[in-house]
Amino acid sequence: MKNPWLLRFPPRPGARVRLVCLPGAGSPASLFHPWSTAFPESVEVCAVRLPGRGGRLREAPFRRMEPLADALAEALRAECDRPLALFGHSLGALVAYEVAARLRHLTGDAPAALFVAAHKAPQLGSARVSCHDLPDDELLAFLGRIGGTPPPLLARPEIRRLALPALRADFELDFTYTYRERPPLDIPVSAFGGRADAMVTESELDAWEARTGKAFLARRLPGGHFFLTGPAGPRMLSLMRGALLAPDSPASLTPAQQAGRRRGP
Structure with a gap:
């Protein structure tokens, strides 16, 4: 059954691990x-498609972390037929962490690994960038400074009308984030x-590290903030690939070995 939260690039039914990626x-x-x-057939690369974007444009975007992380973690329960690894960039790093913290409670099995980029650790709070209530022109100028979506693209009225509501919701979601104390994750x-x-x-x-x-x-x-789309991107992917394909990693285990690991001794 198709999961509306995920796009698969491409579907790999025989993959041993699923890498779920969250954009900023x-x-x-x-x-x-x-x-x-960048990854072998043993890794299925998926991207999270949030409400208010793309094929989910008519859905209201989330403006607070708790309901978003709850909903996404619940949606990923159906994807736990094999180990999951989570990657998040910028705001996506916070979401990935919050989802990882929920999955063990929901499934009894923690994700295999968490990869984060371009965001401070969650216990330090939000990025404190109050862009969600800026006038359009100032918001576009900020995006230009950090190297995000090209301002000339968002300057087109039809693109602005479709993209800015979700963009503002994302910044509000990060700005209002509050860390909730919990034990460290039991994953790399x-x-x-x-x-x-x-x-x-x-x-x-x-x-x-904490x-x-x-x-x-x-x-x-x-x-800079979007280093992953520049020349340094392949280096980051190489490090991620090395972690996922290490001899004792989930992607290196057969399905029978994975099942045995989940059952324990």
Whole structure:
């Protein structure tokens, strides 16, 4: 059955692990389409399609984290027939963390790994960027400064009319985020950032280490807030691929071995 929350690039029924990717504020799910060529057949690359965008344009976008994370975690229950790994960029990093924290409670099985990029650790709070109530022109200028959706594209009236409501909802969702204290995740966490990203400092990226009781990796790569779409993108994907395809990773286990791991001794 098709999951309206996910786009698969492409469907890989025989994959051993499912990489679920969450875009940042205002970014399309199609951002992750090229990633399928960076991973072998054992990894199915999926992108989360949030309400208010693309094929879900007529649905109201979420403006608060709790209901969004609850709804997405529930939707991903149907995807736990094999191990999940989560990736989130910017706002998507916060959403990915909140979903990861919920999945063990819902499914009894935590995700295999969490990859985050371009956002400070959740215990440090939101990015505190109050863009959701800016006039259109000021919002477009901000997007131009951080290198997001090209302002000339959003300057087209028909694009602005369709895109700005969801974009404002995303910024409001991040701005109103409040961290809820909970134990560290029992999964590996990798945090990536751009060296020229003025929105996330090195120490704020390193602070993700407190959110895991397992292995932690932090890497600052060349580029700004959207470093993953530039020359540093392949390096980040190489690090992610190495983590997912390590000898004891879910993608390297047969289905029988995965089932045995879930059952335990």
